[in-house]
Amino acid sequence: QVQLVESGGGVVQPGRSLRLSCAASGFAFSDYGMHWVRQAPGKGLEWVAFISYDETNEFYADSVKGRFTVSRDNSKNTLFLHMNSLRPDDMSVYYCAKDHGYYYDSSGFQESWGQGTLVTVSS
């Protein structure tokens, strides 16, 4: 059974940094691309970033490009999102999600999701 557990959220001041983690279990983590998707309070879903199974490809939404970095540690089955220069409009629940594709054939759809971690950006 796929399990994704995010952590690292909290309250942070504008301009500061935060690192989110996502611990994966129940599947061969190193064989799948992974996504981060966020949802501002009361709003819809926004895709944030993707990293391929072997870390050779990283993609970002324009809204976070240059400020956020996605990474992974396949030896520890863990996904990360490093967030710098945080802004009030980054305040959201951040979900990690397993790609629906397999290995190099990533689909772009999110097959399994964690429960999310809330990031609040406020002075």
Next chain:
Amino acid sequence: EIVLTQSPATLSLSPGERATLSCRASQSVSSYLAWYQQKPGQAPRLLIYDASNRATGIPARFRGSGSGTDFTLTISSLEPEDFAVYYCQQRSDWPPVTFGGGTKVEIK
């Protein structure tokens, strides 16, 4: 960037009724469209991928159709657990992937 427009914003129906949700893309996405269900306080759940394929464990009452720019999610007979918000998502020529604004299916 491809924009997805969902309609209606809110659908008020009774259990047992048929729900028809629409998603329109600003340009063709071929069949690279998915539907997700999200209940309050929960993460989204993949229902349909590639326009018409049900994800693992999704009941047959959920049906996706369409291609190009116009897509439909049909729930043939609403169960109490189906009242939720539904999002469409496209992955044509990603990145980025984009989501629609959502349709809330509420109890009438």
